[in-house]
Amino acid sequence: MNSWDRKVKVALLSIISNTILIIFKLIAGVLSGSISIISEAIHSGMDLVASFIAFFSVRHSSKPADREHPYGHGKIENLSCIAEGLLIFVAAAMIIKEAVEKINAPTEVEQASLAIAVMIGASLINILVSRKLYQVAREEDSMALEADALHLKTDVYTSFGVAVGLVLIKVTGLNILDPIVAILVALLIIKEAWELCKNALNFLMDTKLTDEEEVQIEEIINKYSDKIMDFHKLKTRKSGNMKHIDFHITVDSNLTVAEIHEIIGCFKKDMADEFKCTRVTVHVDPYRE
Known part of the structure; x- marks a missing residue:
C-alpha cells in the first residue's frame, strides 16, 4: 500500500469511529441529562468535522507539484491544522456556556451507570484509533493525521474524566460536579487547540527544521x-x-x-x-x- 492510500484509509477510520461515538454519546447524554456527556458529544462532533478536514487535506496534499503550485500542495495539511484548532475553540466555548447555565440551575443525572459505560467505551475506542493515527502520522510525516490523532487522544482523557465525574456524582449525590467536569473538559480542549494552531503556524511561517x-x-x-x-x-x-x-x-x-x-x-x-x-x-x- 502506498503512502497516499495509507493516509486516506486511516483518516477514513477516524471519520467512522467519531460518527459511532457521537451517536452513543448523544443517546447517553439525552437519557442521563448529563451536561458533561452532552459536552463530550459536542467535542466528538467537532472531532468529526476535524476528521473530514484531515481526510480531504491528506487527499489533496499528496498531489504532485504543478504549474500553479511548483512546490507542491503540502501546506494544505498545515492549513487544515489551523482550521481544526479553531473548531476546537468553538467547541470549548459552547461547552463552557452550557456548563455555566447548568451551574446556575443544576439538574439531576439519571441512568449514571449507562453513561459511565458509554464514556469508558468511548475512551477505549479512541485509544485504539488514535494509536493507529499516530503510527501512520509518524511514518508518513503527516501533520494533518497527527492533529487528528491529538483530537482523539484528548477525547480519551476527557471521556475518562467525564466517567470519573459521573462516578463521583453517583457516590456523593452532588450533581453540580457534572458542569464542573464539563468546564475542565473545555479547558483541556482549549489547550489542545492552542498547541495545534501554534505548530501549524510555525510551518506556515517557514520555520526551519529541528x-x-x-x-x-x-x-x-x-x-x-x-x-x-x-x-x-x-x-x-x-x-x-x-x-x-x-x-x-x-x-x-x-x-x-x-x-x-x-x-x-x-x-x-x-x-x-x-x-x-x-x-x-x-x-x-x-x-x-
Missing part, C-alpha cells in the same frame, strides 16, 4: 568535504511532509560540470535516504583566491 535534523544534514554534506571547498548559507523549511533543503557549496573552479553534477547527486541521494521526503537545492560557487 536542530537535530540540521546537524544530520551538515554531517551528510561533510562526508564529501574532500570534493568541495566548503558549504554555507544552509536554509531549511517544511511544507506538509516535504522537507526543503537549500545550501551553497564552493568547488574548485577546474571541476567539470559533470563532476559537480555527480557531487550534487550524492548529496540528494544521501539526504533522500536519511529523510523520507526531501527537495534539495544546491547552489554552486566557484573558488576564487
Whole structure:
C-alpha cells in the first residue's frame, strides 16, 4: 500500500469511529441529562468535522507539484491544522456556556451507570484509533493525521474524566460536579487547540527544521568535504511532509560540470535516504583566491 492510500484509509477510520461515538454519546447524554456527556458529544462532533478536514487535506496534499503550485500542495495539511484548532475553540466555548447555565440551575443525572459505560467505551475506542493515527502520522510525516490523532487522544482523557465525574456524582449525590467536569473538559480542549494552531503556524511561517535534523544534514554534506571547498548559507523549511533543503557549496573552479553534477547527486541521494521526503537545492560557487 502506498503512502497516499495509507493516509486516506486511516483518516477514513477516524471519520467512522467519531460518527459511532457521537451517536452513543448523544443517546447517553439525552437519557442521563448529563451536561458533561452532552459536552463530550459536542467535542466528538467537532472531532468529526476535524476528521473530514484531515481526510480531504491528506487527499489533496499528496498531489504532485504543478504549474500553479511548483512546490507542491503540502501546506494544505498545515492549513487544515489551523482550521481544526479553531473548531476546537468553538467547541470549548459552547461547552463552557452550557456548563455555566447548568451551574446556575443544576439538574439531576439519571441512568449514571449507562453513561459511565458509554464514556469508558468511548475512551477505549479512541485509544485504539488514535494509536493507529499516530503510527501512520509518524511514518508518513503527516501533520494533518497527527492533529487528528491529538483530537482523539484528548477525547480519551476527557471521556475518562467525564466517567470519573459521573462516578463521583453517583457516590456523593452532588450533581453540580457534572458542569464542573464539563468546564475542565473545555479547558483541556482549549489547550489542545492552542498547541495545534501554534505548530501549524510555525510551518506556515517557514520555520526551519529541528536542530537535530540540521546537524544530520551538515554531517551528510561533510562526508564529501574532500570534493568541495566548503558549504554555507544552509536554509531549511517544511511544507506538509516535504522537507526543503537549500545550501551553497564552493568547488574548485577546474571541476567539470559533470563532476559537480555527480557531487550534487550524492548529496540528494544521501539526504533522500536519511529523510523520507526531501527537495534539495544546491547552489554552486566557484573558488576564487
